Amino acid sequence: MLCETLGESRGETAARSISAWERLVRRPTPGNESRQSSIALGGGSINIAWQAVDRHAETSHRTHIALRWLGRSGMARLISYSGLRDLTNQFANVLVGLDIGKGDRVAVLTGRIPELYVAALGTMKNRSVFCPLFSNFGPEPIRTRLELGDARVLVTTDRLYLRKIAPLRALLPRLEYVLIVGEDGPAAEIPGTLDLAHLMAAASDRFTIPPTDPEDMAVLHFTSGTTGRPKGAIHVHGAVAAHHASARHALDLTPGDVFWCTADPGWVTGTSYGIIGPLTIGATLVVDQEEFDAERWLHILEEEQVTVWYTAPTAIRMLMRMDPARFRSLDTTALRYIASVGEPLEPAAVHWGEAAFGQPIHDTWWQTETGAIMIANGPGAVVKPGSFGRPLPGVEAAIVHRCRDGGVALETTPDTPGELALRAGWPSMFRGYLAEPGRYNACFRDGWYLTGDLARRDADGDYWFIGRADDVIKSAGHLISPGEVEAVLREHPAVADAAVVGLPDPLLLQMVKAFIVLKEDRSESESVRRDILGHARRRLGAAVAPREITFKADLPKTRSGKLMRRLLKARELGIPEGDRSSLIDDGA
C-alpha cells in the first residue's frame, strides 16, 4: 500500500470532460458571453429549472412531452415542456406571493403526482430550496426532517396531511405554510392550510428566473447516518452540469428518449434522474403514481414504449420471480438501455436481464452526497456481472485506507478491499450537511471524499461493492439509520434497550432487524412483540421500520457503552466475531 496518486490513463478523458463541465458552469469572462447564452441564463447564472425546462420551452422542443404521468386509476396526463414552464412559473409566483424567497426551504411530501414535479422545479426557479420527503415515511422521520431542514413551506396532499402532519403541526412552529393538493379531486378544506390549486389558478404563468449563482442551494436531500439524526445534504444549482453529463453518458439519454426512472423523488435518484437529468436532455419522463406491481410495470414498458429504464435491484428481483414465459410474449423492442442503482446488482440479475430483455442491466453507483452517478457500466461497456463498472469521465475514484495521521493511503494492489473514495470537486458534490460542518468535514481527507462504502477494484479498473464501512443499513436501495430506528423503539413502554442491524436478505439486500431488551417487569410474548412492531411501523413507516423483532436478555456493548451492532450481526449470522477484547459483558 503506497501513499501516492493513481497513475491512471484516464487523465486525458478526465481533462476533456472537466472542461466540458466548466463550459457549462463557468461564469462568463469578457469575450465569451455569446458561448454562454445558449446554455445558461446569462450573467453567470445557472438555474436547474431553467436548464431542465425553460431552455427547451424557448425552442421548437416546446411541444415535446416532458412528463407522461400515469395515474393510479388508469388516468393519464401529458405535460409538454412549455406547459411545464407555465406551471412551474405559476408555482414560483405562488411562493413569491407568500413571501418565500431565496434559500427558503420548500418541503414536498406527496406521492408521484404532477404537482410534485411542478413544485420541485417551481421552487428552484424561485431560488428556494426543494426538500423532498418520502411519502412512505412515518410521522417521526417526517418531523425530524422538517425540523432540521427548517422548512417554511410544505406541499402535501389532504390525505397525507391528515394522517401524518396534522398531529405534528404544533411541534413545527417554523412551518408557516402548508399547501394542499386534493388526492381525489378538489382538496379538502383543512384549517391552517392553503389550497394549492386555488393559489395556482390565481398566479401568473409568467416568471423571470432571478440571477442564480451556481453555488446557490437548490436541493436539500436528507440521508441517514449511523446515529439517529439524519443529515441534510446540500446540493447547488451548478450540480446540473453533472446531472446532464451523467444522464447523457451513464444512461445514454437523448432528446427523443422515453425515460422511466422508477425511483421516488423522495430519494436522490428520483430527483437527479426522476426529474432533473432527463429533462435537461429534453427527454420524456414516464412517471407512474402506483407502487411496484410486476404486471403493471411490464405493461408500462410495453405500452409507453420506454426506451431507457432506470430501476433498482429489489424491483428486478421481484420481476425475476415471474414466469420467464411472460417475458417472451413481451414486446420491448423500443427498450434499448437498462440501468440499475441502489445496491449492487448480483450476477444472477444481470444474466436474468439478458434472458428477459435481451440486454444486460447496467449497474451504476452513487450516493445522496455525490448528487449524480459517479461510477457505472456505461453504454458500450462490457458488463462484468456483479461489478458496478468504472468512473465516469471527469470522476477520479480510488480505493483507500484511513491512516492514523488523519490522511489516507491509496490502495494500488488490484482486488484488495478498502474504502471507496472520490477526488473532491465534481460539480454535483454536496456542499455541506445543513448546520453540521463537523459531520461534513469528517467526510473528507487529503482532498478525497470518503464514501463509507467498502469496495475493491480489479486489474482492469472495474469496481466491485463489498459492503458498508459503518453500521448504516442498505435496504431496498434506501439507507436506513440504525440509530433513528433504535430511538423510536426505545420510546415503547416495554422496551429497555434496542439494537438494529441489517441482515442479508435475498430481496432487499439487507433486512432491518431489531433486537429488543425488555424492561425487567415485562415478559416476552407474541403480543408484546407485535405491539412493538406496530409502534415502530406507525412512527417510522413501513420502509424504515424493522421487518423482524427478536428479544434478547442484553446487548453487546463496549466498555464505554457503545452498542456493538457488528458483533450482534456476526452472532446472528454465525460468522467470526473478531476482536471482543473491549466488551464489557457478553450478551450471547
Add this chain to the structure above:
Amino acid sequence: MQSDIDVRKWVIDHLVAIAPEIDPAMVDPEVSFRDQFEFDSVDFLNFVLAIEDELGRRIPEVEYPKLSTLEGCVAWLTPVVNKLPVAS
C-alpha cells in the same frame, strides 16, 4: 389448514402479522391495503408469500392485483381454500 375456515379472518390475521398496527375493525374491504395503511410493496409480497406457504401452492404474479383488497382476497382465496383437502 382446514377448508371450513373463515377466509376473511384468516386474511386479516396475515395482514396483522405483518403490520400489527392495523386495527381489524377498521379495514375497508373495498380499498387497497396500500391506500389505507402503511403497507408497502415488500409488505405486500411478504403477505402473499405467507399465504402461499399456508396454501402450499404458488400464486402467479398476474393474480397479485386481485389480492390487493380484503374483498379481493376473499373472492380469490375462497374457492382455492375450498378445494384444499380437509385435514384429517
